[in-house]
Amino acid sequence: MTTLLDNLLAGVIACTVGFVLLATQTRMNEQTIERTRYYAARRSQATFLQTLERDLHNVVSLSSIKMGASDSTFSFTAYLDSTNTTQGTIGYRFRRVGTASGTPIYRVQRQVTVGGSTTTQGGTLNALTGWGIEARSDDDQTVTTTSDARLIYVWFSGASPLAGLGGRQTLSSVGSMHWEARYRPPLLRPDTDI
Amino acid sequence: MPVRPAHLRFPFMPQTLMALFALACATYYSWTRQRAIVEDQIKLVQNEVEMIAASVAVDRLEEISSKSFDQSTVGDSVLSSSSGLTASSSFGMEAGDQNDIDDYHNGVDTLARKAGTATLDYRVVTTVTYAQESAPETSSSSPTKVKTVTATVTSLNVKVPSSVVMKRSFTCGAECAW
Numbered sequence: 001m002t003t004l005l006d007n008l009l010a011g012v013i014a015c016t017v018g019f020v021l022l023a024t025q026t027r028m029n030e031q032t033i034e035r036t037r038y039y040a041a042r043r044s045q046a047t048f049l050q051t052l053e054r055d056l057h058n059v060v061s062l063s064s065i066k067m068g069a070s071d072s073t074f075s076f077t078a079y080l081d082s083t084n085t086t087q088g089t090i091g092y093r094f095r096r097v098g099t100a101s102g103t104p105i106y107r108v109q110r111q112v113t114v115g116g117s118t119t120t121q122g123g124t125l126n127a128l129t130g131w132g133i134e135a136r137s138d139d140d141q142t143v144t145t146t147s148d149a150r151l152i153y154v155w156f157s158g159a160s161p162l163a164g165l166g167g168r169q170t171l172s173s174v175g176s177m178h179w180e181a182r183y184r185p186p187l188l189r190p191d192t193d194i
Numbered sequence: 195m196p197v198r199p200a201h202l203r204f205p206f207m208p209q210t211l212m213a214l215f216a217l218a219c220a221t222y223y224s225w226t227r228q229r230a231i232v233e234d235q236i237k238l239v240q241n242e243v244e245m246i247a248a249s250v251a252v253d254r255l256e257e258i259s260s261k262s263f264d265q266s267t268v269g270d271s272v273l274s275s276s277s278g279l280t281a282s283s284s285f286g287m288e289a290g291d292q293n294d295i296d297d298y299h300n301g302v303d304t305l306a307r308k309a310g311t312a313t314l315d316y317r318v319v320t321t322v323t324y325a326q327e328s329a330p331e332t333s334s335s336s337p338t339k340v341k342t343v344t345a346t347v348t349s350l351n352v353k354v355p356s357s358v359v360m361k362r363s364f365t366c367g368a369e370c371a372w
Contacts, residue, residue, distance in 0.1 A: 002207065005207070006207040006208070006209045006210050007209060009207070009209075009210040009213070010209035010210050010212070010213040011213075013210065013213035013214060013216070013217050014213050014216070016217060017213070017216050017217050017220045020217075020220045020221065020224050021220055021223075021224070023224070024223065024224040024227050024228070027227070027228070027231060028227055028231065031231045031234060031235075034238075035234065035238070038238055038241075042241070042245075045245075053252075138260070150260070151256075151260070157308075177242055177245070177309075178246060178249075178307060178308050178309055178310075179245070179246070179249045180249055180253070180307065180308075181249050181252045181253045181256065182253055182256055182257065183256055184256050184257070184259055184260040186259075189260065
């Protein structure tokens, strides 16, 4: 009887041990995937921001005032290279690419037009949950004409570990990592000579 | 000497004891792994908070970039010598608008940023110094054609290991004709 009880108890405990190890391993795998995705998203964001900042600093004139709705493009004329005066039209096209956990997912593509030829050069991952870009006046107010624009307000949000604050933190759920800044292209200032 | 029955000899229920020992080991292993996962997650969150802090710093530096280099160059006035520039000791907010770079010196502001459904508050401390023209990373006590602005952004809601510090140098340009 004791031997039977011993085997029975040992079997139950062994199952528990197996479950604990399995759960731990699963969680570690999830964490590794989350971390990899996070740093991939972060690298992509850094590259995108670098390009965006350079483009906005090289703005010569604006063609758009505001863009936020899906499948629309914010475009402007800018110097394409700091080493010469080649100008081109740069458009940031925002479009929906699907849904995740019921939330629409978007991406932004950077389209460059030079001499009538348009190419897609860069953009974000398919991980944005929101994006907005808007020309504003010097006191950060909405403008109605591009000639009144002095700054360009940009914001976007995407997957983030912050999404899980207060609950389970995971990048696999759609989060709302947020970036917003107001860029002031020198050539949009009235006192700047070209 | 009487012999004990097998079920009363040491170890009592040996397989159960070994299984319990294995359970204790597995629990300890699981606990250490969970702790590592939580620490990792905290680092990701801190990273995110710092990223938002960087956007706050960019915002502040961009705002300053739209201002005149100095009070004496407001309105594109041209200076013929550095003596016309504001002395470092006079940096700081003047009466009226912040219309030139050094007006932001020692400015402390609190800015809010969205993070999901939460709002994070950041303290921005701005300092301005003159910098050597040949080496903008080196500050200068006397007026030069270069001012370096440092924006230090600290999260007020989430404890992060360090503040985000961003520097940018601004040159006087054609207004400083010497």
